[in-house]
Amino acid sequence: MGEQGVGGGEEYLFKIVVIGDSAVGKSNLLSRFARDEFDHNSKATIGVEFQTQVVEIDGKEVKAQVWDTAGQERFRAVTSAYYRGAVGALVVYDITRKSTFDSIVKWLDELKIHCDTTVARMLVGNKSDLENIREVTVEDGKNLAEQEGLFFIETSALNSSNVNSAFEIVIREIYKNVSRKIL
């Protein structure tokens, strides 16, 4: 397994990055997944590098190490160190802000520069609880995902909808890729 090294008895360690424009809900998706918490105060989380969560796939303990841009994205200064070694990515927009959806292509380009092509990618339309002020349709999301070969899901970090699924689908895909490599 080499660098997918083992920590506390888990058999796999996967680095997953969460990217997307500022304020789309990246940090809250992460804290919902890792700690089942939501932060209403939106203080830009500076300094927190990653959080980990163990999930079970096919009876195996898989540790997801999920990285947060921690505000770097506001200055378009997400470093190559952030991406290094990532095997999965959640590329997030806010369904109530079309501009964040239009930025997805830019984030995908950045991912292509820094990560190898096998990185498992999930397009995430967050804030699905705000249906009444939606600016991006489900169809828009689906179409882009299909075009770019991404998984697609809409989530709400606020009410927990689909958050675990978003991460788990990516983790399963990574697991599949790794198993294939071993065989």
Ligand code: GDP
């Ligand atoms: P980041 O900059 O992408 O890390 O975004 P944050 O996680 O800091 O969230 C930005 C703002 O959106 C905060 O005010 C959050 O409370 C809010 N937010 C995040 N996720 C959701 C969600 O699913 N629904 C709603 N209604 N608000 C959210």
Ligand code: MG
């Ligand atoms: Mg953040």
